[in-house]
Amino acid sequence: MKPAWAWQFEPGTLQRIDTQLPAAITREWAWGGSTGAGIKVAVVDSGIDGSHPRVGSVAGGAVVLADPDATRGARVIEGPHEDLFGHGTACAAIIRAAAPDAELYSVRVLGEKLTGRGAVFAEGMRWALANGMDVLNMSLSTSRADYYGLFHEITDAAYFKHAMVVCAVNNVRAPSYPSQYASVFSVAAHSGRDPFHLDYNPAPPVEFGAPGIDLEVAWLGGKTIRATGNSFAAPHISGLIARILGKHPGLTPFQMKTVLMAVADNAS
Amino acid sequence: MGDDALADLAQLAADLGPVLRPRGNEEFLQALVETARLVFDAAACSIALLDEDEEQLEFRVAAGVGAEMTVGLRIPVDRGIAGWAVVAGQPIAIDDVRQDPRFAADVAETTGYVPRSIMAMPLESERRTFGVIEVLDRRQSGGEGAEDMELLALFARQATLAVETSQIFSNLGQALFEAAALAAPGEDLRSALEKRAIAAPRAQTELAELALLFHDLGRLGGEERLAAARIVDDFLAYARKRQR
Numbered sequence: 001m002k003p004a005w006a007w008q009f010e011p012g013t014l015q016r017i018d019t020q021l022p023a024a025i026t027r028e029w030a031w032g033g034s035t036g037a038g039i040k041v042a043v044v045d046s047g048i049d050g051s052h053p054r055v056g057s058v059a060g061g062a063v064v065l066a067d068p069d070a071t072r073g074a075r076v077i078e079g080p081h082e083d084l085f086g087h088g089t090a091c092a093a094i095i096r097a098a099a100p101d102a103e104l105y106s107v108r109v110l111g112e113k114l115t116g117r118g119a120v121f122a123e124g125m126r127w128a129l130a131n132g133m134d135v136l137n138m139s140l141s142t143s144r145a146d147y148y149g150l151f152h153e154i155t156d157a158a159y160f161k162h163a164m165v166v167c168a169v170n171n172v173r174a175p176s177y178p179s180q181y182a183s184v185f186s187v188a189a190h191s192g193r194d195p196f197h198l199d200y201n202p203a204p205p206v207e208f209g210a211p212g213i214d215l216e217v218a219w220l221g222g223k224t225i226r227a228t229g230n231s232f233a234a235p236h237i238s239g240l241i242a243r244i245l246g247k248h249p250g251l252t253p254f255q256m257k258t259v260l261m262a263v264a265d266n267a268s
Numbered sequence: 269m270g271d272d273a274l275a276d277l278a279q280l281a282a283d284l285g286p287v288l289r290p291r292g293n294e295e296f297l298q299a300l301v302e303t304a305r306l307v308f309d310a311a312a313c314s315i316a317l318l319d320e321d322e323e324q325l326e327f328r329v330a331a332g333v334g335a336e337m338t339v340g341l342r343i344p345v346d347r348g349i350a351g352w353a354v355v356a357g358q359p360i361a362i363d364d365v366r367q368d369p370r371f372a373a374d375v376a377e378t379t380g381y382v383p384r385s386i387m388a389m390p391l392e393s394e395r396r397t398f399g400v401i402e403v404l405d406r407r408q409s410g411g412e413g414a415e416d417m418e419l420l421a422l423f424a425r426q427a428t429l430a431v432e433t434s435q436i437f438s439n440l441g442q443a444l445f446e447a448a449a450l451a452a453p454g455e456d457l458r459s460a461l462e463k464r465a466i467a468a469p470r471a472q473t474e475l476a477e478l479a480l481l482f483h484d485l486g487r488l489g490g491e492e493r494l495a496a497a498r499i500v501d502d503f504l505a506y507a508r509k510r511q512r
Contacts, residue, residue, distance in 0.1 A: 045356075046352065046355075046356075084346055084347070085347070085348070085349075085351065085352040086352075086368060087352050087356070087360070110346075110352065110355045110356055111346040111355065112323070112345075112346055113321060113322045113323040113345060113346070114318065114322035114345060114354065114355060114397055115321070115322045117355070139356065139358065140355075140356040140357055140358055141356070141357045141358060142357045142392070142397075143357065143392045143393065143394050144392070144394060144395065144396065144397070145394040145395070146395075168358055170357065170358065170359075171358070171359040171389065171417050171418070171421050172392075172421050172424070172425065174394070175394070176357070214363070219367060219368055220368060220369065220370055221368075221369050221370075223367045223368070223369070224367065225362055225363070225364055225365075225367045225368060226362065226363035226364050227360065227361065227362050227363065228360070228361040228362075228363075228387075228417065229358060229359060229360040229361060229417075230358065230359075231356065231358045231360060
């Protein structure tokens with residue numbers, strides 16, 4: 001008798017894997033020559049203004065609305081939509097700068113009202129996963145303990161699908177979801193300006209540092225604005241991940257963390 | 269309502285009201301925004317709280333330029349920088365707000381004062397989101413954006429605790445009054461509270477039960493009340509340690 005799941009490791013059943021990781025991981029190996037082509041990145045935020053010169057184009061997207069009558073408390077309307085605040089456009093432009101040929105998708109979950117927000121965030125993430133997104137940029141968070149289980153379930157699902165969920169951590173020194181989970185790439189701002197300046201924090205929960213202080217970012221009406229927030233640090237990491245995936249499709253989230261750690265500015 | 273219940277309720281309110289009621293929530297928030305404005309050397313600081321439908325933010329307290337115009341102002345939560353902070357659960361600082369055409373027009377119409385910079389942080393506990401604190405035109409920080417945000421986080425935490433405490437007290441008061449209002453003629457408050465505890469939705473059940481316990485405590489002697497207060501105090505210290 002064999003325990004459950006043991007069949008997966010039977011000779012003939014177990015697939016050969018290509019670990020892809022070289023002996024020494026360099027930036028040249030990681031993303032040299034890559035433009036992020038073929039990689040789908042979902043900006044789960046306030047919408048994206050595709051006409052902004054720094055964004056270029058939006059490949060598609062959906063608006064998620066709270067709906068108490070829907071099975072999971074939210075419904076999805078696919079199609080073009082505007083950016084309600086400007087923030088999603090800022091994130092999209094940061095990702096575009098690092099991965100010029102990546103496909104950007106807008107998943108608008110912010111707006112309207114707050115009631116049902118957890119269900120809306122979750123449904124937006126589900127839409128992104130169901131539509132084959134490789135990277136999900138989540139420059140948003142909640143401290144609400146009610147959502148702990150819901151987000152845990154979805155981020156785990158993303159991890160097992162090899163989707164990279166990149167989350168801005170909250171500024172307050174208290175748990176915030178989904179940035180709190182080990183399965184996601186949690187990001188806070190460091191004071192650097194170089195978009196390729198990436199730090200790895202060996203003492204998580206915040207694992208990665210990227211620019212997010214006093215940056216000139218894209219905003220509504222084709223303009224730019226000077227802004228600060230961890231929410232601008234996350235898309236820097238999303239962009240780098242898209243760039244790396246463009247060159248090494250099929251990397252798993254744990255491999256991606258290894259690569260980012262190896263090429264971090266504070267790595268020896 | 270039963271006469272007994274009414275008498276009990278009046279007694280209970282008189283005994284416990286001054287102890288439980290968080291003194292002057294609005295005054296506290298006002299003092300907080302005044303302090304924050306001074307610390308940041310800012311043109312203005314304000315706190316807006318979400319309405320019941322969570323569709324609008326209403327400015328409750330403000331200090332500095334345009335304070336009178338700001339208090340009472342309502343803005344939809346799906347607009348502007350403060351709105352984004354609330355819906356995204358993330359702090360944000362913008363240093364040239366005038367570049368945001370929609371925001372500038374909205375604000376100019378309402379307060380007449382269009383700031384250059386704005387820093388907004390959500391007021392959020394692990395139970396719910398209450399609103400936002402924002403600082404307008406703080407001193408030129410020159411690369412200290414991150415430190416400013418850490419500092420504002422401390423003010424936001426205080427404001428959140430104050431608002432949450434006040435709302436818990438209101439809920440407790442509501443539970444008491446509903447129990448009294450629904451008491452059958454001749455029924456005393458204890459059994460009315462029990463009914464209320466059973467009928468309440470889960471989140472409020474604990475509050476109703478707590479009210480029941482306070483009711484019973486209030487009838488005990490002074491020494492017993494003192495002992496109970498010490499036990500609650502010790503438990504709180506223990507619970508806080510566990511949370512750390």
